[in-house]
Amino acid sequence: MELTNENVLGKLIAQFGEENIFDAYDPDGIMTLTTTRENIIALIQYLYDDKDLQVQFLTTMAGIHFPDHKGRELCMMYQLHSLRHNYRLRIKVFVPAEDPVLPTLTNIYAAANWMEREAYDFYGFIFTGHPNLIRILNIEEMEYHPMLKQYPLEDQTREDKIDTYFGR
Amino acid sequence: MATDNKTADTDQLQEFRDNRDLKLQDKKNENLTTLNLGPTHPATHGIFQNILQMDGEVIMDAVPTIGYIHRAFEKIAERRPFYQITPLTDRMNYCSSPINNMGYHMTVEKLLGIEIPKRAQYIRVIMMELARISDHLICNSILGVDSGAFTGFLYVMQEREHIYDIYEEVCGARLTTNMGRIGGMERDLSPKALHLIGEFLKRFPKVWAEFEKMLTRNRIFIDRTVGVGAITAERALSYSFTGPNLRATGVDYDVRVMNPYSSYGDFEFEIPVGAKGDTYDRYLVRNEEVWQSLKIIEQAYKNLPEGSYHADAPHYYLPPKQEVYTSMEALIYHFKIVMGEIDAPKGEVYHSVEGGNGELGFYLVSDGGRTPYRLHFRRPCFIYYQAYTEMIVGGQLADAILTLSSLNVIAGELDA
Numbered sequence: 001m002e003l004t005n006e007n008v009l010g011k012l013i014a015q016f017g018e019e020n021i022f023d024a025y026d027p028d029g030i031m032t033l034t035t036t037r038e039n040i041i042a043l044i045q046y047l048y049d050d051k052d053l054q055v056q057f058l059t060t061m062a063g064i065h066f067p068d069h070k071g072r073e074l075c076m077m078y079q080l081h082s083l084r085h086n087y088r089l090r091i092k093v094f095v096p097a098e099d100p101v102l103p104t105l106t107n108i109y110a111a112a113n114w115m116e117r118e119a120y121d122f123y124g125f126i127f128t129g130h131p132n133l134i135r136i137l138n139i140e141e142m143e144y145h146p147m148l149k150q151y152p153l154e155d156q157t158r159e160d161k162i163d164t165y166f167g168r
Numbered sequence: 169m170a171t172d173n174k175t176a177d178t179d180q181l182q183e184f185r186d187n188r189d190l191k192l193q194d195k196k197n198e199n200l201t202t203l204n205l206g207p208t209h210p211a212t213h214g215i216f217q218n219i220l221q222m223d224g225e226v227i228m229d230a231v232p233t234i235g236y237i238h239r240a241f242e243k244i245a246e247r248r249p250f251y252q253i254t255p256l257t258d259r260m261n262y263c264s265s266p267i268n269n270m271g272y273h274m275t276v277e278k279l280l281g282i283e284i285p286k287r288a289q290y291i292r293v294i295m296m297e298l299a300r301i302s303d304h305l306i307c308n309s310i311l312g313v314d315s316g317a318f319t320g321f322l323y324v325m326q327e328r329e330h331i332y333d334i335y336e337e338v339c340g341a342r343l344t345t346n347m348g349r350i351g352g353m354e355r356d357l358s359p360k361a362l363h364l365i366g367e368f369l370k371r372f373p374k375v376w377a378e379f380e381k382m383l384t385r386n387r388i389f390i391d392r393t394v395g396v397g398a399i400t401a402e403r404a405l406s407y408s409f410t411g412p413n414l415r416a417t418g419v420d421y422d423v424r425v426m427n428p429y430s431s432y433g434d435f436e437f438e439i440p441v442g443a444k445g446d447t448y449d450r451y452l453v454r455n456e457e458v459w460q461s462l463k464i465i466e467q468a469y470k471n472l473p474e475g476s477y478h479a480d481a482p483h484y485y486l487p488p489k490q491e492v493y494t495s496m497e498a499l500i501y502h503f504k505i506v507m508g509e510i511d512a513p514k515g516e517v518y519h520s521v522e523g524g525n526g527e528l529g530f531y532l533v534s535d536g537g538r539t540p541y542r543l544h545f546r547r548p549c550f551i552y553y554q555a556y557t558e559m560i561v562g563g564q565l566a567d568a569i570l571t572l573s574s575l576n577v578i579a580g581e582l583d584a
């Protein structure tokens with residue numbers, strides 16, 4: 001089977017049903033589709049095991065925060081790559097901000113360990129079943145998840161921070 | 169939302185801390201020694217810590233801690249106009265910053281749909297391959313230093329200075345280059361730059377051959393590196409290894425060939441692969457890649473096409489300074505670009521380049537504003553460094569140092 005976006009999408013919809021694979025589009029040649037958190041692990045496992053697809057490489061994971069989308073504020077993007085067929089695809093899962101829980105991917109990809117810790121650190125995603133879900137780049141005592149859109153960068157003109165060495 | 173999450177987080181954190189303390193307590197009972205490797209240690213070549221549990225000389229367990237030079241680039245990028253993000257990318261893998269710069273430029277060009285002229289693409293290829301040489305050169309010569317051979321390091325370091333001279337001639341800077349612009353290069357290759365590249369191509373092969381001669385068949389070096397820090401292809405793929413570290417295990421994945429960008433399809437070169445994925449294989453793969461990079465530079469240098477060194481994209485590419493003073497249009501574009509008043513189209517792109525350490529990816533989401541809505545860097549170091557524990561456990565401390573330096577973990581890229 002030649003892997004084109006249409007073929008793969010048809011195959012996935014046949015397997016999982018239209019209610020679980022939706023909003024598919026192609027922004028930059030990489031097919032992007034959305035699924036639910038109940039199906040994400042089954043979908044990635046299916047892509048991994050299927051003989052025609054062999055999507056067995058996790059390129060990256062990235063969180064995105066859309067504060068205006070009520071009920072689906074947080075998005076987790078998984079980008080996968082079939083090295084066998086040189087075919088990439090992107091899977092998104094949206095979860096509400098008050099319940100940012102996703103199942104862990106570490107049982108399929110060892111690389112997901114730190115990627116999930118990074119997503120926890122910066123966006124507050126909770127990955128159930130993760131072996132060691134603690135902050136990775138920020139200090140452990142930090143009380144918020146800094147990449148969320150409600151936290152602005154430091155005001156460059158603030159004056160309450162007196163630093164005699166750097167004169168500001 | 170915030171309060172609930174906070175309590176959940178704090179509880180979880182406490183639980184992990186308790187567990188960790190218990191684990192350490194257990195280990196103490198077994199008469200193991202705890203050793204802090206890092207955060208600042210001459211052999212880590214960057215700031216990151218490994219807490220090792222040692223039984224004599226043998227490593228029983230390791231807990232890596234990273235984030236010592238985390239600078240929140242992804243957050244900063246959400247508040248900066250597109251052209252101000254390039255200097256941030258310099259500081260990721262600072263051993264090969266032109267690759268980062270140009271990878272980022274190509275991502276934005278993909279979003280904007282700009283076609284780049286051939287000449288600009290070839291100049292980019294030359295600069296990126298020079299950067300790859302300087303990156304691999306550092307990694308392999310440091311590997312020599314860590315196994316006790318200092319001479320080779322100083323000898324090839326001089327060549328890195330010559331590469332930096334070329335950078336300086338092309339963009340004015342040496343280490344954090346900020347080279348090129350969105351839409352091409354900021355200026356054409358000057359006659360002096362061309363001369364320096366020509367000289368480098370003549371002089372460097374001899375130097376590199378000598379360096380290889382010193383280490384490749386060196387008995388001590390072989391004893392120290394063969395079978396050290398080995399990883400199988402399956403585990404490496406599971407850990408999403410890319411670049412020389414993956415190729416050393418025998419998987420021929422190279423972004424330059426798999427998804428050619430910037431005219432890499434025009435050049436003849438080979439992808440060296442290893443067999444065992446150990447330190448010696450990683451050394452050999454990097455060595456051979458230097459030769460292949462030289463081959464690519466030679467081809468690009470000989471066949472450098474005529475034409476413009478930048479795309480015709482006045483909305484995004486700064487006009488020449490003399491035109492800004494004389495032409496109204498150029499003045500308007502200059503003002504709008506510098507003030508960050510240019511909106512990018514809506515979109516979502518992923519672009520990856522073969523960086524010094526592997527697939528360096530940029531995932532860019534634009535909501536049509538003056539800054540990216542989200543910019544995620546796929547940093548190869550960050551992803552493969554998590555396998556380090558698995559690679560060193562059961563080995564000796566001295567081997568762990570060699571494994572670390574052969575993985576070429578760059579702290580700037582690790583922490584972003």
